[in-house]
Amino acid sequence: MSQNNIPYKTYLEESEMPKQWYNVRADMKNKPAPLLNPATLEPMKFEELRPVFCDELIKQEMDDTTPYFDIPQEILDFYKMYRPSPLVRAYFLEKYLDTPAKIYYKFEGNNTSGSHKLNSAIAQAYYAKKQGLKGVTTETGAGQWGTALSMACSYFDLDCEVYMVKCSYEQKPFRREVMRTYGASVTPSPSEKTEVGRKILAEFPGTTGSLGCAISEAVEAATSKEGYRYVLGSVLNQVLLHQSVIGLETKTALDKIGEKADIIIGCAGGGSNLGGLISTFMGEKLRGEADYRIVAVEPASCPSLTRGKFAYDFCDTGKVCPLAKMYTLGNGFIPSANHAGGLRYHGMSSVVSQLYEDKLMEAVSVEQTEVFEAAVKFARVEGILPAPESSHAIKVAINEALKCKETGEEKTIVFGLTGTGYFDMVAYQKYNDGEMSDYIPTEEELEKGFATMPVIDK
Numbered sequence: 001m002s003q004n005n006i007p008y009k010t011y012l013e014e015s016e017m018p019k020q021w022y023n024v025r026a027d028m029k030n031k032p033a034p035l036l037n038p039a040t041l042e043p044m045k046f047e048e049l050r051p052v053f054c055d056e057l058i059k060q061e062m063d064d065t066t067p068y069f070d071i072p073q074e075i076l077d078f079y080k081m082y083r084p085s086p087l088v089r090a091y092f093l094e095k096y097l098d099t100p101a102k103i104y105y106k107f108e109g110n111n112t113s114g115s116h117k118l119n120s121a122i123a124q125a126y127y128a129k130k131q132g133l134k135g136v137t138t139e140t141g142a143g144q145w146g147t148a149l150s151m152a153c154s155y156f157d158l159d160c161e162v163y164m165v166k167c168s169y170e171q172k173p174f175r176r177e178v179m180r181t182y183g184a185s186v187t188p189s190p191s192e193k194t195e196v197g198r199k200i201l202a203e204f205p206g207t208t209g210s211l212g213c214a215i216s217e218a219v220e221a222a223t224s225k226e227g228y229r230y231v232l233g234s235v236l237n238q239v240l241l242h243q244s245v246i247g248l249e250t251k252t253a254l255d256k257i258g259e260k261a262d263i264i265i266g267c268a269g270g271g272s273n274l275g276g277l278i279s280t281f282m283g284e285k286l287r288g289e290a291d292y293r294i295v296a297v298e299p300a301s302c303p304s305l306t307r308g309k310f311a312y313d314f315c316d317t318g319k320v321c322p323l324a325k326m327y328t329l330g331n332g333f334i335p336s337a338n339h340a341g342g343l344r345y346h347g348m349s350s351v352v353s354q355l356y357e358d359k360l361m362e363a364v365s366v367e368q369t370e371v372f373e374a375a376v377k378f379a380r381v382e383g384i385l386p387a388p389e390s391s392h393a394i395k396v397a398i399n400e401a402l403k404c405k406e407t408g409e410e411k412t413i414v415f416g417l418t419g420t421g422y423f424d425m426v427a428y429q430k431y432n433d434g435e436m437s438d439y440i441p442t443e444e445e446l447e448k449g450f451a452t453m454p455v456i457d458k
């Protein structure tokens with residue numbers, strides 16, 4: 001097919017939507033390391049995880065061998081409300097950059113929650129409902145996950161308790177109100193509602209909270225009440241599994257227009273959108289069927305992959321969660337106030353970490369001012385106002401397209417545009433007023449974070 005025949009947007013038919021999620025772990029030679037029980041340092045067993053997570057989700061979490069999982073009909077029906085999502089040919093961005101590269105982006109911001117997180121929220125709510133639970137608890141940082149989960153819970157008539165990092169709760173009142181509109185209760189974290197919250201408040205009075213601390217509170221809230229479980233919006237294997245719809249749709253759309261990706265780029269916070277976008281392509285790579293350059297982009301202020309350690313660490317500040325082996329900056333690492341809230345997590349998905357350790361993918365870090373510069377360029381030429389998190393991928397896609405301009409190579413670049421930035425206008429305001437600053441942690445600051453990690457020789 002000639003280039004001119006490629007539409008600006010490629011949509012799939014409903015009948016072409018994936019009916020199964022793809023589990024990339026099945027094709028990995030080196031499997032991601034199992035979650036460990038912090039008391040015994042033995043791999044967590046199904047029974048030990050049952051008080052925290054839904055049964056069906058634990059099975060998905062622990063399954064490293066089944067390549068495909070059927071997507072239940074109820075979830076497929078919900079997906080149809082906002083999927084398939086378009087694969088967009090960024091003709092205007094290409095023209096603006098004057099590059100011979102072909103740029104595509106998979107746009108996941110076309111739903112009220114404004115991000116890809118709804119893909120997993122609806123799955124997790126479904127399995128909680130099916131198990132006959134009353135409700136779920138969770139944490140939210142920037143608010144996207146809490147919003148997605150509150151939408152999913154209202155659909156299945158489940159109670160939804162959100163612990164929202166205090167500074168976001170105060171800075172993003174509109175996000176909070178979207179969650180409440182969908183029926184969720186939202187508590188600023190750390191709070192007096194949980195033991196761990198009270199402990200953190202006593203130790204650090206006046207703290208504005210962190211994601212790791214909100215996780216500790218949400219887990220305690222779930223395990224101390226009958227009929228509740230905890231759900232998480234990123235990092236876990238099950239979340240990457242659900243997010244595989246992004247990559248599966250992307251692959252089908254590319255095949256439909258006769259295109260093959262050379263470079264695939266995604267932003268990485270906990271690794272779920274990236275893991276989901278790359279999964280099916282990584283599968284081909286692992287099976288030796290095709291080759292791709294795969295690039296994770298993280299903020300220079302929270303550089304888990306590019307400057308972190310690959311080791312067992314706690315997923316939360318309160319150290320109530322199991323240990324995960326991952327690239328981490330240490331559970332006690334507090335990132336500076338970067339505006340890409342969804343990327344401010346000390347760790348990284350075990351799957352993404354293992355793939356990176358095995359050199360099957362690359363990682364780069366970028367600074368926030370250059371990210372917003374890319375975001376504004378993109379908004380002006382492509383029309384979509386991108387989320388700050390997504391703009392990390394935009395920045396690197398632009399860099400790669402400009403390299404092609406120098407070499408004259410006609411590479412095909414695909415990146416994940418994970419969401420919209422309507423609730424991030426304070427950040428855009430800072431950028432527009434020329435008040436945005438960059439922060440790169442020093443070696444000393446990183447050492448402080450590493451010092452909070454448990455010493456485990458596994």
Ligand SMILES: *Cc1c(COP(=O)(O)O)cnc(C)c1O
Binds near residue numbers: 116145273390
């Ligand atoms: C949460 C979020 C991210 C980062 O989370 P991952 O799990 O790394 O995908 C990226 N973009 C948007 C818009 C988000 O809401």
